[in-house]
Each structure stands twice: as structure tokens, then as C-alpha cells.
Amino acid sequence: MEIKDWSSAKQLPALYRELKQLDLLENIAELEAFGYTVVPPDKVGTDADHRAMRDALLNVANDRKTCNNNELESLYKDGQELLRFILWDNPIFEKTLLNPAGLGLVQYLLGTGCILSLCDGWVKGKGEARTGIHCDWAQFEMPTFPPEPYTANFNYLLSDYSKDDGALAFVPGSHRWRRWPSSEEAKYWADNAEPVEAEMGSMIIWGDHTWHGSYPRKNNGLRLMLLATFCRTHMQTQEPFRSTVTQEALDRNPIRFAQLMDIRGAFPFGKSPHLNAPRKDPSIASRKIPAYLSLFDEEPSNGLMQLRPDVDYAQYDNDGANKMLEATRGKGIQFPDLYGTR
Numbered sequence: 001m002e003i004k005d006w007s008s009a010k011q012l013p014a015l016y017r018e019l020k021q022l023d024l025l026e027n028i029a030e031l032e033a034f035g036y037t038v039v040p041p042d043k044v045g046t047d048a049d050h051r052a053m054r055d056a057l058l059n060v061a062n063d064r065k066t067c068n069n070n071e072l073e074s075l076y077k078d079g080q081e082l083l084r085f086i087l088w089d090n091p092i093f094e095k096t097l098l099n100p101a102g103l104g105l106v107q108y109l110l111g112t113g114c115i116l117s118l119c120d121g122w123v124k125g126k127g128e129a130r131t132g133i134h135c136d137w138a139q140f141e142m143p144t145f146p147p148e149p150y151t152a153n154f155n156y157l158l159s160d161y162s163k164d165d166g167a168l169a170f171v172p173g174s175h176r177w178r179r180w181p182s183s184e185e186a187k188y189w190a191d192n193a194e195p196v197e198a199e200m201g202s203m204i205i206w207g208d209h210t211w212h213g214s215y216p217r218k219n220n221g222l223r224l225m226l227l228a229t230f231c232r233t234h235m236q237t238q239e240p241f242r243s244t245v246t247q248e249a250l251d252r253n254p255i256r257f258a259q260l261m262d263i264r265g266a267f268p269f270g271k272s273p274h275l276n277a278p279r280k281d282p283s284i285a286s287r288k289i290p291a292y293l294s295l296f297d298e299e300p301s302n303g304l305m306q307l308r309p310d311v312d313y314a315q316y317d318n319d320g321a322n323k324m325l326e327a328t329r330g331k332g333i334q335f336p337d338l339y340g341t342r
Contacts, residue, residue: 011112014292019104022295027105027205035175035210039101041201044156050201054158056090057121057224063089073222078127082227085239087119094253097228097260100295102154105205106230109152112292116260117151117231118238124166124223130216133171133186133193136208136229145178149207151231158224161198166217168204169193175209189213233265242308250305256293258305270313274320 003013019025022043030037041050060083062068065075087093097103097116107114136153137145161167171189174181181189195215196204206212217223231237245261258264266273289304 011292012108015104015107015112015295018100018295019108022100022104024101024105027101028108031105031109031205031207034170034172036170036172036204036206036212037105038196038198039105039203039205041199043101044099044201044203047201050158052092053096053156053226054200054224056092057083057086057123057158057226060086060089060121061123072123073125073220076123076125076222078125078129080122080124080129080131080223083121083123085119086121086226087116087239087241088244088249091249091252093119093226094249094257096156096226098254098257098295098298099154099156099203102156102203102205102228103256104295106152106154109149109205109207110230110232113233113259114152114230115233115237115262115265116239116241117229117235118227119229119241120227122155122223122225122227124214124217126166126217126220128216130166130190131168131212131214133181133189133211133213135174135180135211137180138208143179145209147178149175149209150235151208151229153204153206153227153229155204156226156228157198157200157202157204158226159222160200161196161202161223162219163195163197163215164218166215166219166223167195167197168212168214169195170206171211174211175207177211178209181211185211186213230260233262234267237262245307247307250307251302252300254293254297254299255289255301255305256297258301259293263305263308268313270311270315272315272317272320274324275309275311275315275317 003016005013019028024039024043027037027039044050058069058072061072064083065072067075097119136151139150155168159165171193189211190213193213198204229238242262242265245263250258250261250263
């Protein structure tokens with residue numbers, strides 16, 4: 001059928017058309033049916049892209065462990081580590097967040113306004129280390145889950161994956177159960193979950209309802225992976241991107257990158273929320289931000305996206321508040337467009 005820009009579907013039609021252009025509609029179906037999907041390397045990037053990303057991750061590991069590649073395998077024998085908060089260690093990681101296949105499928109799960117929650121590397125050596133069966137749902141006060149996920153991941157595989165490589169493994173269809181696994185279920189599925197068999201350069205995408213874990217690595221060498229987790233805008237991120245991103249990083253990346261950093265997010269409010277609004281450079285004030293940001297947009301924002309100002313959240317701006325009051329007089333409660341997002 002013809003996919004129109006139906007207002008009832010918000011930004012989904014535009015996203016759907018681009019995912020179709022990327023030949024990812026089957027991946028959407030797999031997410032719906034089984035709770036996870038694997039995108040092959042050729043739809044993620046080139047062989048050179050994959051090798052450059054692998055080398056960048058290894059460099060982070062070497063720098064943090066003060067060793068070289070030859071020593072890493074011994075260091076991680078019978079162990080694994082999440083290398084936390086690596087986004088600013090190498091600009092190459094910034095580009096990966098905007099990968100059309102990975103970000104596009106994540107946005108299908110979470111909406112096109114989702115933000116980045118964490119960006120980590122994962123290194124795993126030969127031995128008995130493994131990840132137990134679990135799901136990523138972290139709203140612990142909610143024992144049953146809503147239909148929609150609150151967070152979603154992509155795992156960018158930087159080594160080949162198989163069961164003997166210590167691959168990630170899933171319980172297909174478990175996202176429909178909308179609950180955590182019991183201890184008995186986690187024990188059963190630990191050795192019965194479906195391992196991911198995929199080449200280096202593939203991406204695995206899933207939402208936070210899907211049960212998953214990993215197998216021990218029996219083969220020599222290291223299992224390598226870049227992990228990015230995204231969340232809905234009302235949530236607290238796991239790593240502090242908004243407070244650590246630089247203006248240089250905003251300028252060299254497309255607009256969507258700044259939104260992933262939550263630069264335009266409305267929260268937290270102070271006594272005068274408008275004081276916390278991003279600055280507007282008069283020279284670019286006339287440039288409009290489209291409602292839907294294309295997965296193929298690679299144009300640097302070059303000043304359009306500005307860092308949030310330092311503000312005193314306890315300050316009350318009476319003049320500004322009176323102007324807002326006047327704008328709503330006789331109209332009931334209105335919610336002004338503080339950030340240009342409505």
C-alpha cells in the first residue's frame with residue numbers, strides 16, 4: 001500500500017520508508033515476531049569501517065589496561081569487561097551512533113526522538129565467563145511490562161560470533177511475555193537459548209523485553225563488541241552525555257547527534273524553565289529543524305545545535321514569567337514551545 005504521512009502515525013511513515021530503502025523491513029518483522037534481529041555486515045558498513053571500529057575498540061582497551069594487543073588475550077582469560085563511557089575516546093564512535101541501520105531499527109522500537117543512554121565496549125576472553133539470562137527492563141517497581149520497550153540496544157559485532165565464540169544468545173519470542181525470567185527459567189535457558197551466529201560487522205538489535213544472555217567462549221582470541229543503548233526522553237541516561245558533549249562535537253555531527261545527547265531536552269525544570277533553553281545563534285536562527293531527521297543526513301550542524309547554558313535553577317525570572325502569563329491569558333493552560341520541538 002502507499003505509505004502516506006498520516007498525522008496519526010507521527011514520524012513512523014517517514015522512518016518506515018527509509019527502512020524500506022535500506023532493505024530492513026524483514027528486520028522489523030523479526031523484531032515484532034521474535035524480539036531481536038541481526039543485520040548483516042554489508043548493510044551496516046564496509047569491511048574498512050568494521051576493521052577501523054575494531055581497531056578503535058582495541059586501542060581503548062590497550063590504553064585503559066596499559067598493555068598491547070598481544071597481552072589483552074591473556075589479561076581477559078576467563079573474564080569479560082564492559083569498557084564504560086567510551087564515546088569521547090575516539091570520534092569514530094560518534095559516527096557509529098548515527099549508523100542508519102542500527103539507529104533506524106532502534107527508532108522503530110523507541111520513536112524517532114530517543115536519546116543515548118550508554119555507549120560501551122565489551123571485551124570477552126576464552127574461559128567460563130558468561131552473561132546470565134535476563135532482560136534489560138530496569139523499571140524495577142513495575143513487575144509487568146507495557147507493550148512498548150523503554151530502552152533498546154544495538155550490538156556492533158567486532159569479531160565473529162558463534163556459540164563457541166561466546167556469542168550472545170536469545171530466547172526467541174520472550175519479549176511477548178512482558179516479565180523478567182524467574183531464577184528457574186534463567187537456569188533452564190542458560191544452555192538452551194539460541195546463540196547468534198554472525199560475522200564481524202553485523203549488528204544485533206533488540207528491545208528491553210527480550211530475554212538474552214551469552215555462552216562461554218571456547219575458542220582462542222577475544223570476543224569484541226560495541227554496545228549502544230538508547231532510551232525514551234523521559235528517562236535518566238546511564239552515562240552523562242549531555243553534560244560532557246562539547247560544542248566541537250555538536251558542530252561536526254548532524255542535528256540528530258545533538259538530539260541523542262539530549263541537548264534539546266526539556267528536563268530538568270528550574271523555577272524558570274525557559275532560562276535553561278539552548279542558546280540561539282542569530283546567524284542561524286532562520287534555519288529550521290525538520291520534524292523528521294533523515295537517517296541519511298550527514299550534514300554537520302555547524303552551530304545550529306548549541307550547548308545548554310549554565311543556569312541557576314533556583315532563579316525566578318519574573319519578567320519572563322509575566323510574558324508567558326500574558327501569552328496564555330484567556331486561553332487556558334498552554335505549553336510554550338521552549339525548544340522548538342513542537
